[in-house]
Each structure stands twice: as structure tokens, then as C-alpha cells.
Amino acid sequence: MTSKNRLAHAFLATALAATAGCAAYRVESNIEEKPAPAPATASSAQVLLSESGFPGRKYAEIGPIDVSVKKLTVFHADPTKEQANQALIEKARLLGADAVINVRYESGVGLTTWGYMDAKGTAVRFTK
Template identity: 50%
Template sequence: MKKIFNFSVILILGLGLTGCAYRSESGESLPESINLKSDILITEQSYNDKNCKTIEHVDVSVKKLTVFHKDPTKEQADFLLSEKAKKLNANVVRNVKYSSGIGFTTWGYLDAQGDASKCDLK
């Protein structure tokens, strides 16, 4: 009985320590720090005065897979938003909202959503 208990504890600890530190909802591994150099503007503002046309609503999620890693950052979420916006030929992701917490399958997450748009920024 004691061997089964010890094995269970080791298994649980081992699973908690394995895997990549961060993962997107598509399963991509993300580095802990991202240097976001992109032509895509990520903003919480509405930019209603910039003659914007919304292409599509986009959302992303960055997950922390183990308890020992830092919490997901806005920079990581912004990086994923900009990647989705590039695929849609947008130059702005506006009305961005962030939410975070702890889930059933993750030690922490940061969700971000916004409107991928084409705006006249001149």
C-alpha cells in the first residue's frame, strides 16, 4: 500500500513538472519572454476616429502548464493576437480585453480578445 502511495505522489509531481512552460490554445509552445516587433498595433482603444473596418473578432489563450513557471504575460497574448491579425491582413487589433485565472487543466491562463481591423492610421 505504501509503495502505491509513493508511486502516486511521484507520478503527480512528475506530471506537474513536465512539459513546456507556456502553450497557446492551438498547442504551440511559447517562450517565457517575447520581443514583439510587429507592424500590427495591439490596443485596448476603440479607434473609432481612425476609419476602421473590422475584419474578424479574434481571441487567444496563453496557458501556464506548471506551477513553477511565471504567469502568462500580455506580451505573449499580444504576440498571438498579432499573428492572427497578420493572417487576416489586418493592421490593428482594437478593443482588446484581457482576462486571467486558473483552470481545470492549467495552473494559470491569460485570455485576450479583440477586433482584427484595417484602419487608416495616418
């Protein structure tokens, strides 16, 4: 093995070792991690997501939810709608929401991230 090959292998091994222990994604949101003062939806309860609404169901708006899933390195896969949906559901549970309506998605590359998937919607609680 030539010294050039050894140097290339050493660089590759160092790069892999440096990124192996790193988290792949970061989630940001307008919702704090504190539980809601209102009774929260049980963590096992299903939180529904809709890009429009739920015709025929009455609900009270709780407020907006914004999440952003960002990949931290160029080597990781782009964030997906499924990851953004999971983040929306977790934040909706903190608010005691039954659903998130009017969900919108946006993806791209930002100044501080190699790729992102943003999701925005309105948290609601169903009424009788």
C-alpha cells in the same frame, strides 16, 4: 548522506528532469493557422493593439480574435499580457489585419491549466 536524503535528492532530480524538456506555455485561438485569403499584412509590418480604438482613423472590421496563453505546470511563471499581445498580433497577421481594437484581458487558474491569460479583440484593416 542518509537514505532519506538520497531519496529526496532522487525525487527532486527526477522531477526536474521530467519538466526540463517540457514546453512552458500553450496558445489556443479561434483563428486557424492557415493564411488569410485576402492579402495578408507583411510579417514585418506593425500590428497595432488598442483597448479602445483609433479615433480619427477609418477601418473595416475583419472579425473577432480570441487567444489564450496557458502555463502547463505549476513551476512556470504566469502568462503575461505581453505574451497574449504577441499571440494576438500573430493571429491578426494571419487575417491580414492592421490592428486589433477593443482588446480585453482576463487571467486566472482553470480546470485544465495552472494559469492563463486570455485576450480578446476585433481585428480591423485601416481604410483610406
